[in-house]
Amino acid sequence: MEYISPIITETDHSIRKIVQKITDQDILPIRKQLDDDKEHLIINKIYKKLHNLGLDAGVSLAENYDAYERKISHVTSSIITEELSRGDAGIGIVSSINGWALIPAYTANNQAIIQLHKQAIENESPVFASFAMTEPDSGCDIENIPLWHGKTIKTSARKENDSWIINGSKALVSNAGISSFYCVVCQTDHTKGTNGVALIYVPRNTPGLSFGPFEKKAGLQSDRNASIFFDNVRVPIHFRASQDGDDAKLLIANLTYGRLASGAAAVGGARGAFEEVLDYTSQRYVGGKTIQEHSIVAGMLAEMATGIETARAYYLQVAYMLDNSSQFGPAYSEKILCYASICKNYATEMAISTTNKAMELMGSYGYLRDYNVEKYWRDVKEIQLWLGGAQLGRFDIARGYYPFKGN
Amino acid sequence: MELNQVKDEVNAIIEEILKDKIGDQGIDPEKHLIKDYHIESIKALEIFLSIMDEFNIELDRKTIIQFKNINEIYQRVHELVNKKNVSKKRGFR
Numbered sequence: 001m002e003y004i005s006p007i008i009t010e011t012d013h014s015i016r017k018i019v020q021k022i023t024d025q026d027i028l029p030i031r032k033q034l035d036d037d038k039e040h041l042i043i044n045k046i047y048k049k050l051h052n053l054g055l056d057a058g059v060s061l062a063e064n065y066d067a068y069e070r071k072i073s074h075v076t077s078s079i080i081t082e083e084l085s086r087g088d089a090g091i092g093i094v095s096s097i098n099g100w101a102l103i104p105a106y107t108a109n110n111q112a113i114i115q116l117h118k119q120a121i122e123n124e125s126p127v128f129a130s131f132a133m134t135e136p137d138s139g140c141d142i143e144n145i146p147l148w149h150g151k152t153i154k155t156s157a158r159k160e161n162d163s164w165i166i167n168g169s170k171a172l173v174s175n176a177g178i179s180s181f182y183c184v185v186c187q188t189d190h191t192k193g194t195n196g197v198a199l200i201y202v203p204r205n206t207p208g209l210s211f212g213p214f215e216k217k218a219g220l221q222s223d224r225n226a227s228i229f230f231d232n233v234r235v236p237i238h239f240r241a242s243q244d245g246d247d248a249k250l251l252i253a254n255l256t257y258g259r260l261a262s263g264a265a266a267v268g269g270a271r272g273a274f275e276e277v278l279d280y281t282s283q284r285y286v287g288g289k290t291i292q293e294h295s296i297v298a299g300m301l302a303e304m305a306t307g308i309e310t311a312r313a314y315y316l317q318v319a320y321m322l323d324n325s326s327q328f329g330p331a332y333s334e335k336i337l338c339y340a341s342i343c344k345n346y347a348t349e350m351a352i353s354t355t356n357k358a359m360e361l362m363g364s365y366g367y368l369r370d371y372n373v374e375k376y377w378r379d380v381k382e383i384q385l386w387l388g389g390a391q392l393g394r395f396d397i398a399r400g401y402y403p404f405k406g407n
Numbered sequence: 408m409e410l411n412q413v414k415d416e417v418n419a420i421i422e423e424i425l426k427d428k429i430g431d432q433g434i435d436p437e438k439h440l441i442k443d444y445h446i447e448s449i450k451a452l453e454i455f456l457s458i459m460d461e462f463n464i465e466l467d468r469k470t471i472i473q474f475k476n477i478n479e480i481y482q483r484v485h486e487l488v489n490k491k492n493v494s495k496k497r498g499f500r
Contacts, residue, residue, distance in 0.1 A: 014449040018456055025460070049459075052468045053452050125468060 007320045012076050019055060019083035022046075027087030031375065034088060035221050043222050044126065046091060051126035055080055056095045074257075074319040078264040082312070085268025086275075089379040090222025092268055094128075096261040097174050097223075101129035101183045103257060104199045104250040108242035113181070113201050120180045128179040131254065132170035132228055139172075142185060143388045145252055146334070146399060149193035155230065157186035157198050157240075164200050164240065166208075166233040172386075176226035177211035180204050183241070184230070185251060197248040199241040208233040219378030253331035255396075256340040258387050260322065263315040263343030266351035266383050267308060273376040274304050277358040280365075291361070300357050307350035315343045338400020341393040348384035355380055408492070413462075413485045420457045421477070424450060436478035462488050 026046050037043055050056040077099070085092030105113035120127045133142055141152040155168030166186060173182070182202045189196040202209060212227035241250055278301065281292035291297045318339045321328040329336050355377040359366035366373045384390055418434050428444045438444065440451045455471050458464075458480070464487040474480055 011447050011449050014447065014453060018449065018453055021456065049465070052466060052471060053456065054468070054471075055452075121468070 007075060007316050008079075009075075012073075012079055015055075015076055016079050016083055018053070019080050022049065022055075023083055023087035027084070027091060031088050031372065032369065034090070035219075035369075035375070037221070040222075040224070043091065047094070047126040047128075050084075050095055056098055056126060074260065074322040075316060078260060078315055078319045081261050081264040082268040082271070082315075085265040086272045087268075088222050089265050089269040089376075089383065090220040092265045093220070093261070093383070094174060094223050096265070097131065098127065098129045100254060100258060100261065101131040101179070101181060103254060104183060104241035104247070105201065107250060107253070108246065110201075110238070110241055112236070112238045113241070116201075116203065117181065124180060128175045129181045129183070130173050130175045130179040130228075131183045131185075131258075132173045132176070133185045133251075134171050134173070136169060136171045136227070139386075140388050140392045143255055143392060144395075145194065145197075145248060145255075146396075150187055150197035150248060150251075151190050151193055153185060153187035153197065155184060155186045157184075157188050157200055159188070159237070160234075162237045163234045164198075164237060166200060166202065166230040166235070168230050170228045170230075172215065172225045173228050174223050174225055176224075176228050177204075177214075178224070182209075182228065184228075188244075192244070194248040195244040197251055199247045199250055200235060201239045201241070202230075202233055202235055206233055206235060217382065219375065220382045223382075249330075249332040252337060255387060256322070256331040256337045259337075259340040259344035259393065260315060260318055262383050262387060263311065263318075263340070263347035266344070266347035266380055267312045267315065269376050269380040269383070270304070270308050270311070270347075270351040270354040273355040273358040273373050274301075274308060276372045276376075277301070277304075277361050277366075280362055280371075297361060300361060304354045304357055307354055311343075311347040311350045315347060318343050334396075335400050338397050341396040341400075344383075344387065345390055345393045345397065348380065348390070351380040352384060408485070408488050410481065410485045413488060414481050416461060417458060417477075417481055417484060420461060421454055424454050424457065434477060436481065437476050439474075439476050440480075458484060464488060464491060 026049065030042055033042055047056060077096070081092045081096050084095055102113070102117055105117070135142060135154055137154065138152055141148055155166065155170060158165045166184060170184065180203065184200050184202055186198045186200050187196050188198050208231040210229045210231070212229070214224045214226050217225070241247055278292070281297055281301065282290050284291045286294065292301060321336060321339065322331055325331065355373065358373045359377055362371060362373055365371050368374065387393070388396070421434055422429050425444060425446060428446060440446065440454065441448060455466055459466055462484055464484065466483070470483050474483070
């Protein structure tokens with residue numbers, strides 16, 4: 001599968017080649033073991049390699065930097081996410097999340113957090129970061145900023161002298177308990193609505209911070225999720241990403257980046273399953289010819305390929321728009337959020353359908369763990385469910401096309 | 408593994424990836440890969456990844472980012488390769 005220019009630069013081609021090599025050599029041969037790697041002993045070796053090469057900051061590389069502190073675009077980081085997800089969507093996603101959690105600080109040029117992050121890079125390998133948004137009672141309600149203006153966020157942040165005091169809890173946070181930093185979506189004052197939304201960074205060892213056990217999930221084991229509890233957690237005042245009003249924009253921008261990365265990850269997962277089934281259908285014979293020579297199978301393979309190629313073309317376009325925000329608008333605009341939501345919704349529907357078809361073409365073999373398809377099938381489903389799920393995504397898409405009158 | 412053998416293999420990797428940049432004069436060990444050969448950082452990553460694969464070693468982020476010249480890469484790779492061989496020998500005792 002070739003990528004197109006001019007959206008894809010020579011550098012992107014080189015990065016893709018590197019990540020493809022890592023996926024082929026380090027991820028694909030061990031992906032069947034990942035479900036049972038409860039302690040992440042195998043997975044962490046891969047994360048460490050990505051960290052050493054500076055390829056672990058995923059989506060936010062656009063506002064972050066590679067190992068040589070050179071800026072990397074949204075197009076590049078999306079390609080990295082797709083390539084890693086071809087091997088394992090969990091690895092692709094976790095690599096994205098590290099940067100995703102830090103992008104508000106980098107966008108706001110919050111030097112306190114940037115320096116803390118750089119220190120962590122010096123002393124730890126790999127370095128994980130988490131974005132703590134969803135709460136036990138609400139996911140969509142928090143993300144639905146145009147409707148609720150952040151009023152439904154229950155995790156509170158109270159200013160006391162030169163500190164923030166945080167109370168509440170967050171659910172389903174990737175790498176909770178492992179990450180060095182947590183970007184926590186809080187509300188400082190419910191009467192202030194959007195102006196009260198605050199993104200506050202909490203380092204792992206802060207007193208009052210505790211974590212629940214890892215959730216038991218159907219798939220995506222490389223991405224471990226747990227609850228976080230805040231009991232009078234105190235952090236310095238300058239650990240807030242930015243200020244009243246700006247933090248809400250940073251939150252919406254993060255939804256945009258997250259949905260773009262989800263689209264790229266879904267394409268990667270679909271591609272992995274497609275490559276497996278291409279191989280399988282070229283070797284299995286029915287009626288004297290390979291099953292891919294039968295028109296009904298060829299038709300299904302064609303639909304799968306069409307879905308993958310169109311979803312990729314679209315996420316690349318949206319990534320390009322984000323890289324050229326002066327021309328297309330900021331990441332927090334309704335229009336760009338709408339486009340990123342199309343990315344995620346279309347790509348995840350496509351990936352679910354593609355992995356499903358791949359399994360159908362392999363019959364019961366497709367359902368066996370000895371074959372690779374069932375893991376792709378389990379993994380891509382979760383990508384659809386996060387960040388507001390398919391339904392809030394649809395709402396955000398529709399809002400991009402008509403003036404929405406939220407209360 | 409001797410240092411000269413490490414140098415030859417590292418040079419072969421660099422020459423393969425930087426075909427157009429090296430020319431007839433060959434690799435100068437005193438030069439910095441990025442600053443002196445004026446290459447994209449990603450090309451340097453490609454070289455380091457190939458070195459890791461070839462020698463079956465792990466280069467840490469500091470080595471990858473902070474090396475001063477190619478000579479320093481030879482030294483680090485040599486050190487890691489021999490460390491790996493020592494621990495292998497110990498394993499057989």
